[in-house]
Amino acid sequence: MKAEIITIGDELLIGQVVDTNSAWMGQQLNLAGIEVKQITSISDKSADIIAALDGAVKRADIILITGGLGPTKDDLTKQTLCTYFNTQLVFNEEVYKDVEALFKSHGKEVTPINRKQAEVPANCKPIRNKNGTAPGMCFDVNGKLFFSMPGVPYEMKAMMEQDVLPMIKQRFKLPVIFHKTILTQGIGESFLSEIISEWEDGLAWQNMKLAYLPSPGKVRLRITAFGMDRSELIKKVEKQIDLVKPLINDYIYGYENFGEYQPGIEEIVGEMLRKKKATLATAESCTGGYISHLITNVPGSSDYYVGSVISYSNDVKVQELSVDPAVIEQNGVVSREVVEQMAVGARKKLKVDYAIAASGIAGPTGGTNEKPVGTVWIAVATPQLVTAQKFLFGNNRKRNIQKTADAALNMLRKLME
Amino acid sequence: MKAEIITIGDELLIGQVVDTNSAWMGQQLNLAGIEVKQITSISDKSADIIAALDGAVKRADIILITGGLGPTKDDLTKQTLCTYFNTQLVFNEEVYKDVEALFKSHGKEVTPINRKQAEVPANCKPIRNKNGTAPGMCFDVNGKLFFSMPGVPYEMKAMMEQDVLPMIKQRFKLPVIFHKTILTQGIGESFLSEIISEWEDGLAWQNMKLAYLPSPGKVRLRITAFGMDRSELIKKVEKQIDLVKPLINDYIYGYENFGEYQPGIEEIVGEMLRKKKATLATAESCTGGYISHLITNVPGSSDYYVGSVISYSNDVKVQELSVDPAVIEQNGVVSREVVEQMAVGARKKLKVDYAIAASGIAGPTGGTNEKPVGTVWIAVATPQLVTAQKFLFGNNRKRNIQKTADAALNMLRKLME
Numbered sequence: 001m002k003a004e005i006i007t008i009g010d011e012l013l014i015g016q017v018v019d020t021n022s023a024w025m026g027q028q029l030n031l032a033g034i035e036v037k038q039i040t041s042i043s044d045k046s047a048d049i050i051a052a053l054d055g056a057v058k059r060a061d062i063i064l065i066t067g068g069l070g071p072t073k074d075d076l077t078k079q080t081l082c083t084y085f086n087t088q089l090v091f092n093e094e095v096y097k098d099v100e101a102l103f104k105s106h107g108k109e110v111t112p113i114n115r116k117q118a119e120v121p122a123n124c125k126p127i128r129n130k131n132g133t134a135p136g137m138c139f140d141v142n143g144k145l146f147f148s149m150p151g152v153p154y155e156m157k158a159m160m161e162q163d164v165l166p167m168i169k170q171r172f173k174l175p176v177i178f179h180k181t182i183l184t185q186g187i188g189e190s191f192l193s194e195i196i197s198e199w200e201d202g203l204a205w206q207n208m209k210l211a212y213l214p215s216p217g218k219v220r221l222r223i224t225a226f227g228m229d230r231s232e233l234i235k236k237v238e239k240q241i242d243l244v245k246p247l248i249n250d251y252i253y254g255y256e257n258f259g260e261y262q263p264g265i266e267e268i269v270g271e272m273l274r275k276k277k278a279t280l281a282t283a284e285s286c287t288g289g290y291i292s293h294l295i296t297n298v299p300g301s302s303d304y305y306v307g308s309v310i311s312y313s314n315d316v317k318v319q320e321l322s323v324d325p326a327v328i329e330q331n332g333v334v335s336r337e338v339v340e341q342m343a344v345g346a347r348k349k350l351k352v353d354y355a356i357a358a359s360g361i362a363g364p365t366g367g368t369n370e371k372p373v374g375t376v377w378i379a380v381a382t383p384q385l386v387t388a389q390k391f392l393f394g395n396n397r398k399r400n401i402q403k404t405a406d407a408a409l410n411m412l413r414k415l416m417e
Numbered sequence: 418m419k420a421e422i423i424t425i426g427d428e429l430l431i432g433q434v435v436d437t438n439s440a441w442m443g444q445q446l447n448l449a450g451i452e453v454k455q456i457t458s459i460s461d462k463s464a465d466i467i468a469a470l471d472g473a474v475k476r477a478d479i480i481l482i483t484g485g486l487g488p489t490k491d492d493l494t495k496q497t498l499c500t501y502f503n504t505q506l507v508f509n510e511e512v513y514k515d516v517e518a519l520f521k522s523h524g525k526e527v528t529p530i531n532r533k534q535a536e537v538p539a540n541c542k543p544i545r546n547k548n549g550t551a552p553g554m555c556f557d558v559n560g561k562l563f564f565s566m567p568g569v570p571y572e573m574k575a576m577m578e579q580d581v582l583p584m585i586k587q588r589f590k591l592p593v594i595f596h597k598t599i600l601t602q603g604i605g606e607s608f609l610s611e612i613i614s615e616w617e618d619g620l621a622w623q624n625m626k627l628a629y630l631p632s633p634g635k636v637r638l639r640i641t642a643f644g645m646d647r648s649e650l651i652k653k654v655e656k657q658i659d660l661v662k663p664l665i666n667d668y669i670y671g672y673e674n675f676g677e678y679q680p681g682i683e684e685i686v687g688e689m690l691r692k693k694k695a696t697l698a699t700a701e702s703c704t705g706g707y708i709s710h711l712i713t714n715v716p717g718s719s720d721y722y723v724g725s726v727i728s729y730s731n732d733v734k735v736q737e738l739s740v741d742p743a744v745i746e747q748n749g750v751v752s753r754e755v756v757e758q759m760a761v762g763a764r765k766k767l768k769v770d771y772a773i774a775a776s777g778i779a780g781p782t783g784g785t786n787e788k789p790v791g792t793v794w795i796a797v798a799t800p801q802l803v804t805a806q807k808f809l810f811g812n813n814r815k816r817n818i819q820k821t822a823d824a825a826l827n828m829l830r831k832l833m834e
Contacts, residue, residue, distance in 0.1 A: 190488045
């Protein structure tokens with residue numbers, strides 16, 4: 001079963017927006033056993049949309065379209081689909097009720113322009129949109145399925161999960177595609193390929209495919225197998241991994257099962273705190289609230305997280321976290337002594353079991369020879385102890401903030417284990 | 418002048434990698450006055466590459482291809498280009514010297530598989546790659562330019578800047594495309610479009626194009642003009658902006674010149690504070706540190722930002738921000754009274770000129786009939802006053818947090834103006 005994705009919008013072609021929808025849809029389709037043949041991005045022009053549809057329908061059985069469904073004049077997908085399928089727009093009462101409900105939930109009345117959102121091509125089955133005014137549409141024509149969805153990522157994703165994928169699975173008998181990726185580090189693509197050349201040729205005999213995905217310092221090796229029985233495919237792939245492992249064992253640092261949900265460190269830590277019935281607070285300097293933000297992104301985090309003192313200035317460190325000004329004077333604000341006092345101060349002040357503290361030089365300025373940009377001290381205070389560790393990250397401010405937060409949460413995880 | 422982009426690699430189709438190359442290339446081409454007609458992503462299969470080239474050459478004068486140039490067996494672009502142009506690979510001494518130099522700089526000898534990187538189609542002009550072993554290639558055939566570049570982003574970008582764009586500009590006389598984007602906040606796409614409907618119709622008469630780019634809480638309005646004289650186009654667009662400004666002035670928070678750096682609301686607010694020599698603090702409940710994170714993402718924010726009290730629990734609100742427990746009891750924690758006390762408390766406690774406070778129900782649980790998920794109160798305290806506003810966002814936790822932060826920074830911006 002083959003699919004194609006068509007994303008519509010001038011913003012994609014002029015590079016004002018990166019098309020992240022296609023990758024997400026590609027992954028979902030692939031996990032469902034559907035091969036994506038082509039992804040095409042085109043402008044909001046009727047002729048271009050029709051040409052793209054004409055091309056896609058020759059190659060694929062399922063065509064997914066996103067974008068161009070807004071209520072404004074620059075959006076033309078719905079009218080173009082009418083032309084393509086030789087039909088016209090009709091007002092749909094059910095869709096209108098959804099639009100009305102959405103407006104009501106925001107305390108507003110439906111405007112005439114939004115009333116038009118309830119008009120859909122006569123030959124489509126509308127797909128409800130719980131997150132926006134533009135309905136999705138499904139067309140079942142000449143044995144092929146066409147879906148049109150909004151380009152707003154969270155609207156499209158909800159529709160894919162709740163309606164589009166179930167509709168595809170019901171309509172077609174799908175095979176299984178299984179990927180497993182070997183993560184290697186410390187060897188270049190070409191050297192790797194010479195070592196595993198014979199094994200790679202053997203893969204092809206087994207109807208499996210290998211891809212090299214190089215990135216700075218790392219090469220990911222993706223093995224792909226096709227079939228009808230998932231557990232058999234997994235066995236086949238694992239057998240091949242057992243064969244290649246002895247050849248490159250020194251370079252392997254992990255594996256990735258494509259498409260499996262991987263919980264973030266903030267979720268792992270949250271779950272540990274919940275089980276321990278323990279509470280957490282943070283005291284942040286260079287991360288400026290980012291650790292707290294990660295923690296509170298997790299629904300239900302108020303069960304274990306009480307809050308934070310973001311002490312961006314030294315005054316706040318002294319007044320709110322009881323850091324000794326003499327200790328700052330003596331060791332500098334980026335030091336073991338200061339982060340340890342911050343962590344202990346936050347733990348006492350906010351009355352929690354665990355506290356994380358971070359102080360560092362995020363950059364781009366503020367570095368010295370002794371403490372260059374990227375120098376970060378992180379401390380964790382527990383009911384039993386306080387411990388601190390020094391890190392040296394890079395010279396990119398945003399990445400330094402992210403790396404500090406990851407390292408801090410990871411320190412807490414290790415201490416709680 | 419029209420261009421098309423073809424990106425090659427199974428990893429793009431299965432969604433293991435997001436295609437960021439296309440957006441970057443699209444932006445560069447657009448800034449050079451070249452219209453990108455289509456972006457096509459296809460698999461590493463010869464037949465698919467040839468079909469994509471056949472399609473692109475019918476629509477465009479310039480065709481840019483990335484990917485499939487690695488030394489490993491899964492990469493087929495070079496051989497396929499030979500088939501397409503009916504030629505064969507020849508060993509290129511100049512390219513080999515580059516490959517050799519790159520290996521030497523890593524203290525390694527060229528392996529046989531990397532020697533093959535120096536073979537290029539006989540009819541191409543090779544493009545040097547200073548960052549990797551795969552050369553780029555330029556083909557000038559039947560009045561059209563074809564470029565093949567590696568898929569590794571930094572290798573491609575260096576080639577585009579140093580060779581590909583200069584070669585295109587030398588070969589073709591290019592027009593000018595000018596975009597300017599109006600950044601609006603606090604009004605939905607459909608309401609906006611009704612207000613500016615007449616103005617929008619006038620734009621079309623002036624041969625300009627308008628696009629709506631909605632994202633949570635914001636709508637960007639992009640005006641595009643085409644011509645031969647850049648300064649004339651800028652004048653034309655600025656005149657239209659002067660016309661629309663009085664209609665939507667309350668919602669405009671900035672402008673973006675496409676291709677130029679675009680400041681976020683946190684940078685705009687930061688610049689205002691710096692000019693006023695004023696200081697800022699935040700008191701955050703539902704946003705959990707996200708407002709603080711946005712503010713401190715800006716280099717140099719320590720000049721005006723002192724810190725925050727993240728009061729996720731009520732205890733912290735009472736103890737650290739001096740919120741009256743009786744006021745919480747009476748009005749609930751998501752109320753005008755509580756956020757106003759939070760803002761005033763933070764302003765006093767952290768000794769700043771301005772303080773922002775937010776309290777709301779981010780979701781997914783915690784809503785009631787009276788205060789559903791998405792209900793947020795935001796307050797700003799200034800040296801003169803404290804003011805609060807109620808918002809009703811949606812039911813997505815992460816988006817509610819983002820929308821609250823944007824709305825809070827925007828409230829501060831308006832009050833400072």
